[in-house]
Amino acid sequence: MTASQPAAAVPTAVPAPQVFAGVDIGGTTTQVVxxxxxxxxxxxxxxxTPAAEGGAAMVRTALDALGLLVARSPTRPHAVGVGAAGLVDARAGRVLVASDSFRSxxxxEVTATMEAALGVPVxxxxxVNAFLLGEAATxxxxxxxxxxxxxxxxxxxxALWLDGALYEGPHGAAGETGHIPGFGDLPCTCGGRGHLETLASGRSIGARYRERTGLDRTAHAxxxxAGRGDPDALAVYGAAGTAVARAILITAGLLDVTTFVIGGGVSRAWALLEPPILAALAAEPPVSGHPLRVVPSRLGGAAVxxxxxSRARTESRPAPAPRTPRASPTS
Known part of the structure; x- marks a missing residue:
C-alpha cells in the first residue's frame, strides 16, 4: 500500500439478531416456536406430549422439538420460556401441582433440566399466564x-393483567376463575363442587351432553x-356461555376489570359461546356502568x-445500570 492509497475499511461485525424460544407443554401436544x-x-x-411417560420424557420431547428448530435456524435462542400445565413455582422453576392427566x-424441575441441556436461561x-402474556403482547x-x-x-x-403487568397474587393463583364456586353442585375435578369448570371446560361439556342424551361426545363433536341445531348441544353450550359471563361479572365487580380475552380449545366454538355471554352481560351490567369487552384469542393455539x-425476552434483559450522580460543580 502506497502513501497515497487510503487504508481499507475494516468490516465491523454485525451482531446476530436475538431469537427467543417459547414452549407450550400441554396435556395433548407440545408446541415450540x-x-x-x-x-x-x-x-x-x-x-x-408423552404425558403418561412422566416429566423427564415430556421435557425431552420439548428439547427434541426445539432442537429441530435450532438446526434449521441461523441463530441459537438467547433464552427460552416454558408455559406448563398445572400450578407452577415460576421462581424455583418447577411444577407444584398437576392434574391426573400427567405422570410424575x-x-x-423444569428450568434446571432444560438449562443443563441448552446452556441458556430458561x-x-x-x-394460562403465558396465554395472557401472549395476547397482551401481540x-x-x-x-x-x-x-x-x-x-x-x-x-x-x-390469569390477570393489571396495570400492564401480570398479577399472580401472593400464592400464584390470582385470576383462577375456573374454580370459583357458585355454579351449581356438580363435582369438580379438583375435589370441590359447583365450580365454573363443571360447566365450561371441554371435559364438562362432553359430560353435560352425555347426561342429557346418553351419548359420549367430545366438546368438538x-x-x-349444535351447529346442526341439536337442542341438547345448544343447551350445553348455552349453559357454558352463561356461566362464563357470570365469572366475568364477578371479576368486573371485584376488580373493575372491563376487558376479557378467552382462549382454549372450547373457544373455537365462539359462534356458540358469544351469544349467551353477551345476553347474560346485557341482562346484568356491571355496577361501574362501563361496558364490558369480551374477545376471543387472536393468537389461537400459538398464544401460550x-x-x-415474551417472558423469556423480558426476564433475560439486563438490569439497567445504576445512574451515576452528576458531580457538583466546584466553587
Missing part, C-alpha cells in the same frame, strides 16, 4: 392495561351437533408459546 425480538414467529413445530409432573410459567388485548384472560380447555384457567417467549 422461535420468535424474533419483536415476537414475530419465525418457525414452529407441534408434537404429541408435579415436583419436576423461564417457567403457568400455561394478540387480541395488546395495549390494554387491565385484562382477565380465561382458557376453556380440558379444564378452565384464568358437541359443537358440531408466544407468551412464554
Amino acid at each position: 422461535l420468535c424474533s425480538a419483536e415476537l414475530t414467529v419465525l418457525d414452529g413445530v407441534e408434537v404429541p 409432573w408435579a415436583g419436576f 423461564f417457567l410459567d403457568n400455561d 394478540g387480541a388485548v395488546a395495549g390494554e392495561p387491565h385484562v382477565l384472560g380465561m382458557t376453556l380447555g380440558t379444564g378452565v384457567g384464568g 358437541v359443537a358440531e351437533a 408459546a408466544i407468551g412464554a417467549a
